[in-house]
Amino acid sequence: MFTSRLADRWRSRDLLTDLVQVLKSVLAATLAWWISVWVLHSELPFLAPWIALLTVQVTVYRSVRSGVQIWVASALGVGVAYLVGTFLGVNLWTFALAVFVGLLGARIPRLRTEGVAIATTAIFVLGSGFGTQEALLNNRLLEAALGVAVALAVNLLIAPPLRKRQAARHVDGVNRRMGEILIEMADELESSWDTDRAEVWVQETEALSRRLSSVGQAVQVARESARLNPRDSTHWPHLTSERAQQSRQVANAGPVDYEEIFARLGEGIATLRNLALTVRESTHAEGRWDEYFRDQWVGILRDAGRSIHDPHAEVEPVQDRLDGLAGRMSQSGGLPPGVDWPVYGALITELHRIAAIVDDVASAQGARDPSQPNPQA
Structure with a gap:
């Protein structure tokens, strides 16, 4: 039964389409990580591949929409981490405050789909101890943009999906x-x-x-x-x-x-x-x-x-x-x-x-x- 269903799905090209989408996500995340490590020498090389992974969607249009939302949300998350780390320091209560502010920001109507990235980005930045330097703030914004750009390029140039x-x-x-x-x-x-x-x-x-x-x-x-x-x-x-x-x-x-x-x-x-x-x-x-x-x-x-x-x-x-x-x-x-x-x-x-x-x-x-x-x- 399972083998028959798998064969039917393969013949219908659904499985092949899903596999191509998975491979594109892997390629986007890996490429973003490589650029972060070997070109930007990032101290947080996981930020760009994480954003790239979220940006690759089932259609080019959704990738663009999600990419814009994720970048804005990530930028807000980096900003929250910077403000908290610079003016309040990083401790138990300020960490909770950053997450709280990030989750409130996730309720913004235009960012509701990807708004949780505000809180998760703040967690990544604060949790790694990089929330108090202006240079690091700019680097994080650049890495967020890199993740979005790589994902869009991969989804647009490599077999952009038609459903x-x-x-x-x-x-x-x-x-x-x-x-x-x-x-x-x-x-x-x-x-x-x-x-x-x-x-x-x-x-x-x-x-x-x-x-x-x-x-x-x-x-x-x-x-x-x-x-x-x-x-x-x-x-x-x-x-x-x-x-x-x-x-x-x-x-x-x-x-x-x-x-x-x-x-x-x-x-x-x-x-x-x-x-x-x-x-x-x-x-x-x-x-x-x-x-x-x-x-x-x-x-x-x-x-x-x-x-x-x-x-x-x-x-x-x-x-x-x-x-x-x-x-x-x-x-x-x-x-x-x-x-x-x-x-x-x-x-x-x-x-x-x-x-x-x-x-x-x-x-x-x-x-x-x-x-x-x-x-x-």
Whole structure:
């Protein structure tokens, strides 16, 4: 199980991306330490590599933002250590005072993310006994700037990360799971089902809703990865891939807006949950489903699932078939007396909405993970 997951992660390039990020952090910290020791002859050679390690982030934009915040916070920390060491001396109470002031400074709104560096820098400087000389104050500020500069240079020049593929994988994963749930529902509804099984489908949709938060984070990171990144040849919000570009060249379609796709995914999951709830409630209704309706609707349900799971699948238009089914069932004699019309209407309406989202999300080639094979090929 573990080996299989590791292999899947390696194939998805997530592990490789994480490894590259780790190596860049190691390189930035080591280079900053080397410059501190052999070029600046620093008496606190750990300050620059520590700041470099904190500055390397998952995107160039975040590295710049964090780097600025960390340098300002470190400069304030050095200033606190200098003032305390110069005017109050270094003892138990003044050390505690420096930490207290540093933690208060960490609450500054613009520095809240990296503000704790005020206290930690003051601890490093005071703890090493270098808080009372003006020359050392300037050296500490220089070393803090060195750590930020080295980290930014490494993250900018060595494979600056673009997270578009990760966003595509997250979106694609939700699409495929939605399709799988619809196919599973169709397989069981074709014969018989019970309330417990319908409850499982409801729980599956709730799990998808929780998973959607990770999709939102992936989309946000992908958006940031395109900012200040020399590797990016496109502009946010359009995330593209080579396969997506080839598909659009053939279809002459526009680029994919991931923020809109993320919103439509939320609507799709909510509609899928409503569909599962409708099926669950129908198990309490008196009488059995009309066999003609069951056969037709389940077939459309399965094809809708196939379309979401694999946008290359060849299926007849789902929405047109639903409209045709509704028309046939509404004709005189289409349904026998006593049939629960509201349930049938809800099933058709909810599947119709899901089909619309299929057109907007699942069949948008740029929203799919190009690393996934086409099962129909």
